[in-house]
Amino acid sequence: MPRRANAEPLTEQRLLTAALALVDERGLGSLSMRKLGAALGVDPMAVYYYFPNKQALLRRLTGDVFQRMRDVDRSGAWQRRVQTWARTYRRLALEHPNLVIEIVANTDAVMVAVPIANEALEAALRASGLDAEAVEMAVYLIVDYVNGLVLGEVAMRQREEESASFEFALSVIISGLESRLRESGAPPVGSL
Amino acid sequence: MPRRANAEPLTEQRLLTAALALVDERGLGSLSMRKLGAALGVDPMAVYYYFPNKQALLRRLTGDVFQRMRDVDRSGAWQRRVQTWARTYRRLALEHPNLVIEIVANTDAVMVAVPIANEALEAALRASGLDAEAVEMAVYLIVDYVNGLVLGEVAMRQREEESASFEFALSVIISGLESRLRESGAPPVGSL
DNA sequence: ACCTGAACACCGTTCAAGT
DNA sequence: ACCTGAACACCGTTCAAGT
Numbered sequence: 001m002p003r004r005a006n007a008e009p010l011t012e013q014r015l016l017t018a019a020l021a022l023v024d025e026r027g028l029g030s031l032s033m034r035k036l037g038a039a040l041g042v043d044p045m046a047v048y049y050y051f052p053n054k055q056a057l058l059r060r061l062t063g064d065v066f067q068r069m070r071d072v073d074r075s076g077a078w079q080r081r082v083q084t085w086a087r088t089y090r091r092l093a094l095e096h097p098n099l100v101i102e103i104v105a106n107t108d109a110v111m112v113a114v115p116i117a118n119e120a121l122e123a124a125l126r127a128s129g130l131d132a133e134a135v136e137m138a139v140y141l142i143v144d145y146v147n148g149l150v151l152g153e154v155a156m157r158q159r160e161e162e163s164a165s166f167e168f169a170l171s172v173i174i175s176g177l178e179s180r181l182r183e184s185g186a187p188p189v190g191s192l
Numbered sequence: 193m194p195r196r197a198n199a200e201p202l203t204e205q206r207l208l209t210a211a212l213a214l215v216d217e218r219g220l221g222s223l224s225m226r227k228l229g230a231a232l233g234v235d236p237m238a239v240y241y242y243f244p245n246k247q248a249l250l251r252r253l254t255g256d257v258f259q260r261m262r263d264v265d266r267s268g269a270w271q272r273r274v275q276t277w278a279r280t281y282r283r284l285a286l287e288h289p290n291l292v293i294e295i296v297a298n299t300d301a302v303m304v305a306v307p308i309a310n311e312a313l314e315a316a317l318r319a320s321g322l323d324a325e326a327v328e329m330a331v332y333l334i335v336d337y338v339n340g341l342v343l344g345e346v347a348m349r350q351r352e353e354e355s356a357s358f359e360f361a362l363s364v365i366i367s368g369l370e371s372r373l374r375e376s377g378a379p380p381v382g383s384l
Numbered sequence: 385a386c387c388t389g390a391a392c393a394c395c396g397t398t399c400a401a402g403t
Numbered sequence: 404a405c406c407t408g409a410a411c412a413c414c415g416t417t418c419a420a421g422t
Contacts, residue, residue, distance in 0.1 A: 033396065043407045054396065101297045110347040141337065141361040148340030155302040169333040176368030225415065235388045246415065
């Protein structure tokens, strides 16, 4: 297949953008190295000049998308910061459902996404006054819950009353954490 | 390929057992229709006589494995029943991690697994005295959390301190539900 | 009724070659 | 430096044929 006359040169960015578009629009099944090449009017094997294999491409894609979790606001009461983090993650997941599905089933991608995503949440929980061990466990509780929710929403593709359910869950979890805090005689809620 | 001399006749059960063994031992990547046939000493295409396609095979496998969630004990305090349900689900998932990963990424399989798995949990939560709407939302909270946990455990394949984190999460969720119950002036905890 | 085997349209990846 | 194209070992699925 001869190169298209008007083709711009390939770059990592063009490949990543095209790959994300394929995943978002047509599902993960439509992201193959061959189709990615074809989508850019280039020999299927040209992709291998920029990424050593498909795994590496997915790793980059995951990292780039999850960087957005870094923007979550870091001021205000811890309860509110936890809510904001969870809502941001949920929104990101609903924007790229097909990618999120891949990430969760893929050890490699999980290890890229998790530390990036969790950092802001951990900061919020440290501000609650829970001890270090409880903070770590609370991070897992919330991350695991939101992951599970998002996968359920994505897999079922039915979204009607899920929002009420989501807000209910967050408030139950936060109440539970507040009980812990009271029991351990920690300083008043919201303190820094 | 001629049929093996000592071969028993193929049955749905033999195919399902062999398929689950392939998934458990070598991962989902190793479950192909062709390898399944080969594992049973039969032409790869023989599988299509029993299952119309791979999706149908996976659906059956999922349904069969999740039936075990029906055995969860249905007596005692609701808090304890919720814990038992969650622990049973977690154990099942850790026995068949590769299948669980597939299930969660697969709309079709989710719709088979979810109603089977959730039924006993819903019964436990109805016994708590929460109103019908809260019961439904609490089911989602717990199912989503355990799904997320299990996927995290499976994807990371690191299990050390996860148990403490799991028990912490359950107790936080249960405390949060108890707060709800107190606020709504419901009958005392554990009533039927 | 139960299984086989060729065929088709796909994959990811390697490698030698072209410009 | 950047891209091509043939080749290899895989997929799922269809279909006509064998016993």
